[in-house]
Amino acid sequence: MARHPELVDRYRRTGARRPETLANLWQRVADAHPEREAVVAPDGRMTYAELAVASDRIAVGLRESGLLPGERVLVQSGNSVATAMAWYGMLKAGLVPVCTLPAHRHHEIEAVGRRAGAAAHLVQEQPRFDVHGFAAEMSAAVPSLRVTLTLGAGAGAAGIRIEDLAAAGDPHTARAGVTEVQAGLDPDGIAVLQLSGGTTGTPKLIPRRHHEYWYNAERYAAVLGWDAHVRVAHLMPIVHNAGIVCGLHAPHSVGGTAVLLPPDPDVVLPAVAAERVTDLIAGTPMAALARSLVGQGRHLERIVIAGSKPPEGMFELFESAGVWVGQLYGMAEGFFTVTPLDAPRAVRRWSVGVPISESDEAAILGPGTETEVPDGEVGEMCVRGPYTVTGYFDARPGDEAAETTAHNARAFTSEGYYRTGDLGMVRIEDGHRCYSIEGRIKDVIDRGGEKISVDELEALLAGHPRIAEVAVVAMPDPRLGERGCAFVVPRAGEILALPDVQEYLAGRGVAKFKWPERVELVDALPRTAVGKIDKNAMRAAVAGLVEAQAAGR
Structure with missing residues (x-):
């Protein structure tokens, strides 16, 4: 943004950038609504007053542990009241949460930890996984890590228990300590580090x-x-951009209630009724739950569909129950579009709406160019605005950060527009100008909202001693939208099956959601007339196989 100071001035004049920290902005809401419920989850519930005191105490405890304002914390925790306490406690301590996923393993956490220069690692108990052993493994692998924080750990476990910090100390003393820390922070400074859905x-x-x-x-x-x-229910991972913005900060910005639920129908369906949920975001994986949600959600007023175009019938089913239905397009890099409440049905059904801020700007450019295409034609969605990033972060020394520096140079246009890699189009519906997303330039698999880098997965699989050549493509899935399929050319005399591939990736410490869920053995990868690997042919082939299996052929 330094190249475009006039934009910063404009955003400040419009009030989009205020000289206040995130924690102080939240505290103002908490002070205005002390007795209202702030957060509900399977592990309990808290009012704003209770969450304010607990997070103040956590902030002081984190400072006393030796963590300093500006230091980064790897966060691996799920949808829980404990996570909300820890989140605001870290922000109040001036620490910078690094939003990883509970499913991430050694491959992802070591690389992100090094890139962030993380000083601490927060882990929450997980079934069938030793988070304490994993945290110790990461402490040895990432030189900057020196503090382990835990959620849900038993007495005597290694690390600092967040629950103990939340219960200790005088509330007035803790509030004074937080006020002192916040006074020393720069509102223009980094509050949170989110992860991109990178393709490389x-x-x-x-x-x-x-x-x-x-x-x-x-x-x-x-x-x-x-x-x-x-009362806003969020079923996707909360420590994720959509989770933090839509599921936690947004309801908290108005004094509402965040209802944090795991993606388990046995938990979600009764909770939607019992907690009188009024709003939720429905991704593609929820299509199978749509009818049950309509039956349970007696208090539902609004549902926003995100992640991909609504599956056939999903939009109409919610609508038939008298629930307002709209769509959302957003990214961790910032820019959001949403269909407005008063938008005509055609806008809500066939588009992702319009930008949420009057200061947002979107341009549909010819891919790789800075030439705008006419309305109705597909091009790359390029965006800028008061909450859209102007560059990626990398704490590593210059040579190690060269990849990030190079990416920053090509990820933005000369006018400061971020190149999203998504294909979009300006469309006119019932006289309203809006946007639709028509695919992507980037080679990624969208598995239930989690973006999987095909380049990363292919590079990992190329190291398998029994694989001569491999290509990964997305295959259609009725529940998750897409899953990964690996087309594999085995080395001479070798035979591989899906468990062999998955076992190899597990041994490399790769998150399970990235693993291919189908393997097709081929003598050679299909190629185009000019010798390039033909992924369109592979996508078509596996789609045909999936369709035939679904039909029982």
């Missing part, structure tokens, strides 16, 4: 700054007409 290997780090990150959430809540009475 390790996710890149996206710096989200104090004022703009809260503004992002405020605008999302405003477009949907939220107030303090909303």
Whole structure:
């Protein structure tokens, strides 16, 4: 953004960038709504007053552990009240959460930890996985890590228990300590590091700054007409950009309630009814639950479909129950579009709406160019605005960070527009100008909203001693939208099956959601007339196989 100071001035004049920290902006809401429920999850519930005191205490405890404002914390925790306490405690301590996933393993966490220069690692108990052994393994692998924080750990476990910090100390003393820390922070500084859905290997780090990150959430809540009475259910990982912005900060920006649930129908369906949920985001994986949600969601007022175009019948099913249905397009890098409440049905059904801020700007450019294409034609969605990033973060020394520096140089146009890699189009529906997403330039698999880098997966599989050549493509899936399929040319005399491939990736410490879920053995990868690997042919082939199997042929 340094190349475009006039934009910064414009955003400040419009109030999109205020001289306040994220934690102070949240605290103002908590002070205004002390007795309202702030967060509900399977592990309990808290009012704003209770969450404010607990997070103040956590912040002081984190400082006393030796962590300093500005240091980064790897966060691996799920949808829980404990996560919300830890989140606001870290922000109040001036620490920078690095938003990884509970499913990430050695391959991802070591690389992200090194890129972030992380000082601490927060882990939450997981079934059938030793998080304490994993945290010790990461401490040995990432030189900057020196503190382990835990959620849900038993007494005597290694590390600092967040629950112990939340229960200790005088509330007035803790509040004074937080006030002192916040006074020393720069509202233009980095508050959170999110992960990109990168296509070239390790996710890149996206710096989200104090004022703009809260503004992002405020605008999302405003477009949907939220107030303090909303009860917003979030089923996807909360420590993820959509989770933090839409599931936590947005309801909290208006004094509403965040209902954090795991993606388990046995938990979700009764909770939607019992917790009087008014709003939720429905991704493609929820299509199978749509009918049950309609039956249970007696208080549902709004559902926003995100991640991909609505599966056939999903939109109509919710609508038939009298629930307002819209669509969302967004990214960890910032820019959001949402279909407005008063938008005609055609806008809500066939588009992802319009930008949530009047200061947002979108341009549909010819891919790889800076030439805008006419309305109705497909091009690359390029965006800029008060809460859209202007570059990726990398704490490593210059030579090691060269990849990030090079990416920053090509990821933005000369006018500061971020190249999303998504194919979009301006369309006119019932006289309204709006946007639709028509695919992607980037080679990724969208598995239930989690983006899997095909380049990364192919590079990993190329190291398998029994694989001569490999290509990975997306195959259609009715529940998750897409899953990965690996076309494999085995080395001479070798035979591989899916378990062999998955076992190899497990041994490399690769997150399970990235593993291919189908393997097709071939004598040679299909190629185009000019000798390039023909992924279109492979996508068509596996789609045909999936369709035939579904039909029982």
